[in-house]
Amino acid sequence: MRVSVVIPTRNRADRLANAIAGVAAQGHPDVELIVVDDGSSPHEAARNAALVQSLPGARHLVLQPTDPRGSGPAQARNAGIAAASGALVAFCDDDDRWVAADFLATAVAAFAADERLDLLFANQQAMSGGATRYTAWQPRLDALLDARGAADGATTPVSRAECLVSAGDFAHMNTCVFRQSLLAATGGFDAGLRYCEDLDLFVRAVDRARAVACLRRTVAVHHVPDRSRRDNASTRIDAHTRHATLDRIARQLVEHCRTAEALDYSRRLGADACRTLARDAAARARGDEALSWARRAGDWRPTLRWTIYTQLLRWRRLVAPRSAAS
Numbered sequence: 001m002r003v004s005v006v007i008p009t010r011n012r013a014d015r016l017a018n019a020i021a022g023v024a025a026q027g028h029p030d031v032e033l034i035v036v037d038d039g040s041s042p043h044e045a046a047r048n049a050a051l052v053q054s055l056p057g058a059r060h061l062v063l064q065p066t067d068p069r070g071s072g073p074a075q076a077r078n079a080g081i082a083a084a085s086g087a088l089v090a091f092c093d094d095d096d097r098w099v100a101a102d103f104l105a106t107a108v109a110a111f112a113a114d115e116r117l118d119l120l121f122a123n124q125q126a127m128s129g130g131a132t133r134y135t136a137w138q139p140r141l142d143a144l145l146d147a148r149g150a151a152d153g154a155t156t157p158v159s160r161a162e163c164l165v166s167a168g169d170f171a172h173m174n175t176c177v178f179r180q181s182l183l184a185a186t187g188g189f190d191a192g193l194r195y196c197e198d199l200d201l202f203v204r205a206v207d208r209a210r211a212v213a214c215l216r217r218t219v220a221v222h223h224v225p226d227r228s229r230r231d232n233a234s235t236r237i238d239a240h241t242r243h244a245t246l247d248r249i250a251r252q253l254v255e256h257c258r259t260a261e262a263l264d265y266s267r268r269l270g271a272d273a274c275r276t277l278a279r280d281a282a283a284r285a286r287g288d289e290a291l292s293w294a295r296r297a298g299d300w301r302p303t304l305r306w307t308i309y310t311q312l313l314r315w316r317r318l319v320a321p322r323s324a325a326s
Helices: 013-024 042-053 073-083 103-113 139-147 180-186 197-208 239-256 260-283 287-300 302-325
Strands: 003-009 031-037 059-063 088-091 117-128 131-134 155-158 177-179 211-223
Touching: 003 013, 003 073, 003 103, 013 031, 013 042, 031 042, 031 073, 042 059, 059 073, 073 088, 073 197, 088 103, 088 180, 103 117, 103 177, 103 211, 117 180, 117 197, 139 155, 139 211, 177 180, 180 197, 197 239, 197 260, 239 260, 260 287
Parallel strands: 003 031, 003 088, 031 059, 117 211
Antiparallel strands: 088 177, 117 131, 117 177, 155 211
16 A cells, blocks of 8 residues: 655755655655655755655655745645545655654554544654653543553554544644545645644544544654744744634634534634633733633633633733723
């Protein structure tokens, strides 16, 4: 069974080489590598092309239209999906690396054993500044699986509720393997998103998947973006925009998802984002904005309305005098 591996990249040829090395080390015999160059400079684009051309086997370089900012991770990944010929599709970011050489072989075996399996994901380790930041990507899921006796190192079925146990928590794309048919059913990544497009896709995929499995192993190393740099999609936007985007994603998910688990996750996601925005606005003495976000948080989760109401009163007392003075 062929696995198409999509790696989007932009002006990071050295990091791309490291990511490709992790793919090249895979023991599965039928891997198609698709590198999507999202508007790299001429020098970096030439390096990317030379790197891809030097590889054996099925490999493709997809060039995205030139844009000063790049087309973004969602559109780049969608271009890779469109070029994929495999029945399965996996993703790896250009600044990360797979560290388990049997990751794809194990995934293929799981898909071959269960024709209803549409999505498999695993664990990854997070690194920052050369040091380990954390070793468990989804600790609450791990706790649930431990409680029901799921063995470490094994591939185990997981429910939608387990996949979506914590708002904002989701399996990183580096560890996900999808049936191509599931990606087609979801419509791929939302091209209008430049932040958390992977969260959005994961929730929609879990919502539609017939069956999902978790490989309880660390298969990848993820390098957490340095917030002081601006060479990553998630570091180009400020905190307010990030949380406002999560609120927008939650609203879109509620419109498109159909299962109770995905809808509940979306509401929790929206409520958490709006409460954070309300607190931030209150801290900056923006009373009307704080009240607006707080009310929206209450709309997301009616069970929290009393808590939100008391916060509204506190914020009104705190910010009203300053607003009057201005």
